[in-house]
Amino acid sequence: MESIDREPGRRPTIRPDERVTMSHGGGGRATAELIRRIFAPHFANPLLEQGHDVARLERPEGRIVVSTDGHVISPLFFPGGDIGSLAVHGTLNDVAMGGARPIALTAGFVIEEGFALADLERIAASMGAAARRAGVPIATGDTKVVERGKGDGVFITTTGIGVVPDGVEIGPDRLAAGQAVLLSGTLGDHGVAILSQRQGLEFGTTIRSDSAALHRMVADMVAAAPGLALLRDPTRGGLSATLNELVEGTRLGIAIDEAAIPVRGEVASACELLGLDPLHIANEGKLVCICDARDAEPLLAVMRRHPEGREAVRIGSVTAEQPGFVRMTTAIGGTRIVDWLSGEQLPRIC
Amino acid sequence: MESIDREPGRRPTIRPDERVTMSHGGGGRATAELIRRIFAPHFANPLLEQGHDVARLERPEGRIVVSTDGHVISPLFFPGGDIGSLAVHGTLNDVAMGGARPIALTAGFVIEEGFALADLERIAASMGAAARRAGVPIATGDTKVVERGKGDGVFITTTGIGVVPDGVEIGPDRLAAGQAVLLSGTLGDHGVAILSQRQGLEFGTTIRSDSAALHRMVADMVAAAPGLALLRDPTRGGLSATLNELVEGTRLGIAIDEAAIPVRGEVASACELLGLDPLHIANEGKLVCICDARDAEPLLAVMRRHPEGREAVRIGSVTAEQPGFVRMTTAIGGTRIVDWLSGEQLPRIC
Amino acid sequence: MKYVEEFRDRALAERLAATIRAEVDPARDYNFMEFCGGHTHAIFRYGVQDLVPANVHFVHGPGCPVCILPIRRLDDAIELVERHGVILCSYGDMLRVPASKRRSLMSVKAEGGDVRMVYSTLDALDVARKNPDREVVFLGIGFETTTPPTALAIRQAEIEGLTNFSVFCNHVLTPAAIRHILDAPEIDPAQAVRLDGFLGPSHVSAVIGSEPYEFLSESYAKPVVIAGFEPLDVLHSVLMLIRQVNEGRVAVENQYARVVTREGNTRAQALVAEIFERRAAFEWRGLGSVPDSALSIRESYGAFDAERRFALSAKTSREVKSCECPAILRGVKKPKDCKLFGTVCTPDNPMGSCMVSSEGACAAYWTYRRAETLAEMAADRACVAAGLEDAA
Amino acid sequence: MKYVEEFRDRALAERLAATIRAEVDPARDYNFMEFCGGHTHAIFRYGVQDLVPANVHFVHGPGCPVCILPIRRLDDAIELVERHGVILCSYGDMLRVPASKRRSLMSVKAEGGDVRMVYSTLDALDVARKNPDREVVFLGIGFETTTPPTALAIRQAEIEGLTNFSVFCNHVLTPAAIRHILDAPEIDPAQAVRLDGFLGPSHVSAVIGSEPYEFLSESYAKPVVIAGFEPLDVLHSVLMLIRQVNEGRVAVENQYARVVTREGNTRAQALVAEIFERRAAFEWRGLGSVPDSALSIRESYGAFDAERRFALSAKTSREVKSCECPAILRGVKKPKDCKLFGTVCTPDNPMGSCMVSSEGACAAYWTYRRAETLAEMAADRACVAAGLEDAA
């Protein structure tokens, strides 16, 4: 967005046959025009209107945190969202998982030659709306165009900047045996919504991605229990990756209860159909919170006041036993390890 | 890098036949392993070792700035650099162009299935080295894998965070007639080094990319002339895009002198060969500085003390005449507009 | 989901477990082989072991078609992609299985080979329709359950005249393998395990019926219970086996009566018989060459047979030397008996197919019971060390 | 670069300019047509206008093969890609030129058409070698300069038996076009411009020599100076033309003697003659159908002729209605006379080829002299408005 036009307003309509060409990535007037037509109107905010390649934020009150994520999802549009809103929510959530209040986002686009401008605008509109809803500006951005066959529609890398209030010290080093493990809601909705659209797997479902920004809920949680130990969003790799990352190679374990973990019926069914495990499936609007056991109920109460946390539950505890492992009591009362995924989860027939 | 291993050190060697597979992007153990083997050893720094998806920086002393850029260059390795060092320098420079001291970088990788792990490691090593030389840590990152044919080796989106000292107010609104336009060195080295490697255009040249981090030189410039009006790096689109962006639609013009603009002989020759204009060609280690005329000589003296600014010169002035245009006195003493590129610059035979 | 959740009910599970505890003879061991990887997976995923007494042992059989496919056949599939340039359509299960030289269909794809994951033979046919200029080969693997869909695909290809479609057939037959395991002479007698009964195949039986297992009770005097794949089905079937053992009965019982009949799906059987014929013998990993244990495509459908259509080179495919998959597939070793387990061999870097397939015993132990297994291995090593010290 | 930088020397330029200023007759106008787009580009890129007196006028001719290619031929090229599925190899110059319906080779590529930019016919041959299963068509455009490389490529393809290679030939001939412009009857006489001399083609002449222009002095009594493409060459040639005019002489003079001879490159001429033959007539944008003004591939090389090889449909290709390219290419209008210039038509959104090619007059005015041109246009509009007010 090196050159957001300083007089927005006049926005020519996008013709349905207009496509991104290599020219749009040349850095010349066509690039500026693309930005002016597609991004500027939807992202409009004072930071972006500084008209500079670099966005200047105010002096933050607290330590700053930063997080980045590339979004390469296919299909680009799916029930409950699209790559644009996802790229906003995903990074806002990563910042929020640091206990921080997000103050700005950046967006880097890698667009494949031939991509329909109308689709790009739809994505920009969705991003802009998600950022506005979240109250966090897209402060600066970048667009690159790659030749047809060297990309996949659009990739969006977003980076989020946040400010951590003093006194909040969240991090994996804060884990201790006896702490409670909370989950903000149902597992697998995002991944199943995506799979349902994937070529060759198509199935019908009413499941929508849970893609949502969690920072407002987190702000309330941090206010209610500033000493909470850890927040994580179980995205790619699902709950199993999130929990295993925390304990692998440490002196702590985690014990969870399969019966306590909320999974929607259709999500469970889709997983049975494809031979997948809901614990491995990506979520985009859920969080795991680890806190002192005595903070568990107050925090659940806070979470349940937010739409994103309405189904929040305690699913387990941090333990000193079986360090390095996540252990689960199964639906029938047996036990097993919850391993994390090896490689990507492939639909299977065995 | 959600899960940088907390015990680095043991690093299995990369076999030459190892390639990135979709598994490496699944978010499970293979992803963590990729990060542990390839990125962690080269990027090692305390921020990354927080082991959290979000990096926590210290409370900054000043306003913070942020900038982002996607890097999609082909070929990935070129004389004078590679996509890794370029991704570091490019974003450091954008931060520096805000008059800021860069304090952290983030890196988002989109890797094509089948990419050689050894090449990925080479890139990671180059990035790590560039970041260390610059004294700026890669605080956090992300890796995604896309199917073969849906990417182009590696794309890297970097975001930089910087701190602007109080009193420094750099921005396009600071331009005024009579200011001097300075250029830190020769034009076109990066673009020509890339073109020389491009399939179907191959030519031999000793030209190397000028890819370099400019923030140290900028720090000295800002210290010498805190009131300088503007800094820009003439990257994609070249000097012409940079200057046109500044004046288009404003009440100011810029006048430059072709004879004053340094261009290496081989760069000029390559441009003649391909019918390109050095003013449109990308640079990755140059800056344009706009400042009060009386600051021009002191600033040039500061610049020339740095290897990146050894050939710094004044190339022109901001004017009130022909507002909105960049005008150039040509080599033979005529005049013309310097337009910015329409679309990408294509080699031509006419 | 109806007919799924009911069979995962915790209260019912506890009730069945209590009955088992009450009925087992504590003075003896019960060794039951679950032939099917599907059972192996259910046992581990739900921790069924935790609900049965310690003297009831599950012996994991060779009923995972991914695990028993010789590495040579996978190398052949890779040759189809790399030398013959075909589009190879495969179920997701096969993609990460190690072939020779640390390769896999996944790595072949990463190197540019055109390998496509399909969910169904319906999708493979679609790939062939959409790529009329390319040869499209479906990698057919699986037991009797999975064969009829392959048969239908071949018939459909013939009807449509899809001349660019063929099948690389690796379909195998369950009863022959069970018989082979029980024909002791072919298995190292020192390693032989005394089996007290079988959890009989679940979905295989939906197709072939329970009748083909009757030789087990008749000729080998082994109790069999055809068992569903849900955890309660497993518990229930174990109880039924314990009762047969305790009562000295030997019969083929059918716990999975909601799906399995004595005769099975005769329509599917007829279709399979039309298109396939028995191979005289087929190599099973772990079992060696097993007579009458696999299918090939009949001459009359030879146009759709990738083995006839493409010349496949002779090759010497070698398994990883220390991999114990063969013994594990015969039920004579457990994953903890493999010294590569968990050190060199993990699901990220599998040395054998049993570490890849979600029905493989090594994968099951790793994924669901790693903590216990590693602890047992350490204990075993300590014993050995202690023994050596004692001896010294 | 030797033979380049010397001819861009500022001191020499000033000296030539001073001589020109001294020698021009201020009482008259000098209208010199630079036939070649290469001259147009040099004049604008270096601001040569600023060094000559106001009564020396450059009239821009049709010497830009991109600009004069009828839109129909480009639509044909697109049809080769989209209907015949060929790989179309093109010089970069053609990629952004507008075809019918706001399309271009660039947008066709963005939509998935296999259009590849090449720098040389050597590269196009390489594409054909590397894609033996695909038809590869080289889009041949250009004057006599660019034709020999196309001829060599066809000969090479024949030698190698590259049967998948062909050329869509649009090569055109310079002298025929100059003659056509001077044959006033075919051009609207009201618009006709009195030309006092020609800056003769530079690199075209390297191939065909200066002899083919002698008809200009002999039959049309027009001074000609074959002029190099560097800015000093242009200034020098202008001086030479001014001297001919002032002295009443009419001759073909050769300023570009370092490259151009009277006979040119006879080897290249012979090669072109072997492979190509003259078309009876060819449509030029702006000039209409011009006899003997283009080449086609001889029957004996017909296998390499894309026009013979692929059936191209009849099509009605239409130029943008208000685009003044045709009149500009004849030298009777200037870009400022086009009401689309700079408003609807810009290099990002070109309505005519003259706004795309870097040799096009509209692109030159836009890129190098936009400020002045827009100011002139505003002044013209003010005059018209004033005139109307006076009349009222």
Place this chain on the structure above:
Amino acid sequence: MCLAIPARVTALHDDAMATVSLGGVVKTISVALLDRVAVGDYVLLHVGYALHTISEAEAERTLAMMAEGGLLEAEIAEMADGAGEAA
């Protein structure tokens, strides 16, 4: 190799295809391997094909047996004779 799950047939189409529902998830499958199938039937779905119908009566009976803590005494003799019965 035999991942297969129960699905309810909600519509029958040409070419021996059918729409099924699995706990709300809707999928188009082939029923070409079945002799007969009706809307409302539960079938066992494997790799896109229905392999067999599911007997509701047998399912209930099995659940009832489990609830009794294993086999109903009355069942033993019957089961020993051979396989049960599916619709």
Place this chain on the structure above:
Amino acid sequence: MCLAIPARVTALHDDAMATVSLGGVVKTISVALLDRVAVGDYVLLHVGYALHTISEAEAERTLAMMAEGGLLEAEIAEMADGAGEAA
């Protein structure tokens, strides 16, 4: 259509190919269109092919003429006769 630039031949290869240098930039081109060419010659390079050799003598003469402020008087008659001469 006629972007062409002077390049110095630094090596001759088989198949009528040559290496040329343009102010330090090295490129492989075809010299198949030239009757004769030698290492050290300057040629006019267009789309990968040498179109003509460049006459150093004529170049010097032209520069000299320009330096004289146009044509040398002595040249006029000669030029009027026709074209100059290239090597």
